[in-house]
Each structure stands twice: as structure tokens, then as C-alpha cells.
Amino acid sequence: MKARFDIVKRKWWFFGLSLAITVAGLVIFALFGFNLGTDFKAGSRVQLQLNEPVNVGKVRSMLNDIGLSVGEGSITVAGTRGDIAVIRFPTTLSQAQIAKIGAEEKKDFPKSTGDTVDTVDPIVARQTSQKAVWAVLLASLFIVVYMAIRFEYRFAVSGIIALLHDAFIVMAVFAILRLEVDLTFVAAILTIVGYSINDTIVIFDRIRENMNVAKPRSRGELERLVDKSLWQTMSRSINTVVTVLIAAVMLYFFGGQSIHNFTFALIVGLVSGAYSSIFIASPIWVTWRSRKLPKSKPAESVE
Known part of the structure; x- marks a missing residue:
């Protein structure tokens, strides 16, 4: 050249x-x-397989109902069909809180097939x-x-x-x-x-x-x-x-x-x-x- x-x-x-x-x-x-x-800071990452288009407002409302609030941008949409909600919490969730999320998820999103939780301590x-x-x-x-x-x-x-x-x-x-x-x-x-x-x-x-x-x-x-x-x-x-x-x-x-x-x-x-x-x-x-x-x-x- x-x-x-x-x-x-x-x-x-x-x-x-x-x-x-x-x-x-x-x-x-x-x-x-x-x-x-969450790999580099303490907290929990919850992935909800909703099997329906994710409505961020509805997911946030579900969390508020069980006393868990997250900031703006903490809920993201994933999956090729946009049917997975990924929620990041700045603190480590207890087993009781994780159980509440699972129970509320089944009630608000009947098509959901469960959640995956990743937790990292400080x-x-x-x-x-x-x-x-x-x-x-x-x-x-x-x-x-x-x-x-x-x-x-x-x-x-x-x-x-x-x-x-x-x-x-x-x-x-x-x-x-x-x-x-x-x-x-x-x-x-x-x-x-x-x-x-x-x-x-x-x-x-x-x-x-x-x-x-x-x-x-x-x-x-x-x-x-x-x-x-x-x-x-x-x-x-x-x-x-x-x-x-x-x-x-x-x-x-x-x-x-x-x-x-x-x-x-x-x-x-x-x-x-x-x-x-x-x-x-x-x-x-x-x-x-x-x-x-x-x-x-x-x-x-x-x-």
C-alpha cells in the first residue's frame, strides 16, 4: 500500500x-x-424469567409491595424476547427477602418460571x-x-x-x-x-x-x-x-x-x-x- x-x-x-x-x-x-x-461491589443480582414482555414499572411496583425499593436504572431488560428482568440491589438480600420476591413474582407474573439470585459480600x-x-x-x-x-x-x-x-x-x-x-x-x-x-x-x-x-x-x-x-x-x-x-x-x-x-x-x-x-x-x-x-x-x- x-x-x-x-x-x-x-x-x-x-x-x-x-x-x-x-x-x-x-x-x-x-x-x-x-x-x-455485583462482581466488584457488595450486593445482590436477581434475574426473573417472566416469559412475557418485561414491564419495568410493574416489576418496580412488585418490589415496593414487599418493601424493597431500587433506584432508577437498577431494573434492566434482558433476553432475546425481552422477557427477563434483571434487578440489582446495593445490599445483600436475606433468604426471607429472596423468598418474598419468589412468592410475589408468582402472583404478579403467572407465566414466570422462577428466579436466579447472585449475591456478593463485601x-x-x-x-x-x-x-x-x-x-x-x-x-x-x-x-x-x-x-x-x-x-x-x-x-x-x-x-x-x-x-x-x-x-x-x-x-x-x-x-x-x-x-x-x-x-x-x-x-x-x-x-x-x-x-x-x-x-x-x-x-x-x-x-x-x-x-x-x-x-x-x-x-x-x-x-x-x-x-x-x-x-x-x-x-x-x-x-x-x-x-x-x-x-x-x-x-x-x-x-x-x-x-x-x-x-x-x-x-x-x-x-x-x-x-x-x-x-x-x-x-x-x-x-x-x-x-x-x-x-x-x-x-x-x-x-
Whole structure:
């Protein structure tokens, strides 16, 4: 694929776009925090299989009748036919309260086939949160070690910055849209990390191969070499992400409500991962690496 513009020379535009999205997410997070699921905070999640279109007002009225009230947005509709009501309580329900819900459900919704209750206490929620953070950090650490051994430390640091960029972008989108963060979200982040670093390594490999053929002696030569490498791998990067995106989008629309947030995180992360591999990781590396080289006059785009 021929170069249509100089990617490296426009790096600050790409850095600025990523920074703007991340800062917006951090502001939302600082003001409102994440919309945490029951995996990460104490509480109970009750799923009612009503076998009829869910009327949120009627479900709320049922809960009020037995002395249980929930806030706005705590009742959501699930299922391919919209016949499942999912209720989230900020506190742990007792067995007596669960029994009341079951009895009232049978009375108000005769077609109902029962409920499923998931409860998480504060200790388990805290341990789950800690393990999720450690999973992401350890995965990132091993990736840094691998890349430092295979390439050099500058490639490793640039790659990990791109990975953190992808994680922050997904978290920012979830914070802005107030989507629920649960264990499937963590699984999506780890999947995105693996995909993104694979694409980044392919590009870094091409840069290293081109440097072995013609070692750059100035900043301009290095920038043109990186641009050339990026455009040589552009078709592969685009074709790969489009192929995976097709599968992720199909899962989003036809995979069911239970994996809805997981697939949405994948879609955002796949796009962000392709973007960071091309427009973030390599420009960071060339900015860092070129400090040791003398300046040169601007040159035309690489063909």
C-alpha cells in the first residue's frame, strides 16, 4: 500500500485525540466512578424469567409491595424476547427477602418460571477487584519483558504505553456511557491487550527489518523509514481488524444480553488497538529513538 500521508509527522494530532478521549473518561470517572456490577461491589443480582414482555414499572411496583425499593436504572431488560428482568440491589438480600420476591413474582407474573439470585459480600467483591487489577498488571509486565528481550527496551515501553492507551480508552467509553463493569469486562480487556500487542509486534518487526537493510543516520531518515514500515503493514493491520470486528459485531447483535457489554468492549478495544498499533506505538518509539540522531531537512512522503 502506498503512503498517502506522513503518519509520524502528524503524531501530535493522534496523541491529542487519544488524550482528549482519555481525559474525558477520567473526568467522568472522578465525578461518578464506574458503574460496577455485583462482581466488584457488595450486593445482590436477581434475574426473573417472566416469559412475557418485561414491564419495568410493574416489576418496580412488585418490589415496593414487599418493601424493597431500587433506584432508577437498577431494573434492566434482558433476553432475546425481552422477557427477563434483571434487578440489582446495593445490599445483600436475606433468604426471607429472596423468598418474598419468589412468592410475589408468582402472583404478579403467572407465566414466570422462577428466579436466579447472585449475591456478593463485601470481602469477595474487594478480592475480585484486586485480582482483576493484578491480572491486567501481570499480563502487561510479562509483555514488557518479552518485548524487551525480543526487541529493545524502547520498543517494550512504547508497546506497553499503547496497551495502556487501549485499556484507558475502553474504560473511558464505559465510564462516559455508564455501562456496567463486571468480570466479562476484565476478560475483554485481557483479550484486547493480547490482540493489540500482536499487531504492534508485527509493525515493530517490519521496522527492525528495514533498519537492518538501511540504517537511518538522521531523524528525517528514521521518520521516513517508520512511515514506510507502517504503510507496508497497513493492509495487514486493516484486514485483520476488519475480520475480527465482523465476528465481534455479530456476537454483539446475536450473542445475547449476557455478553452484550463484553462484545461492546471488544469492539471498542479492537478499533482502539488497531489505532494505537499504527498511530501511537510507533510514533512514540520514533520520537524517543530519534533523540540520538541529528536533525535533517523535511522530506516528501515515502512511496
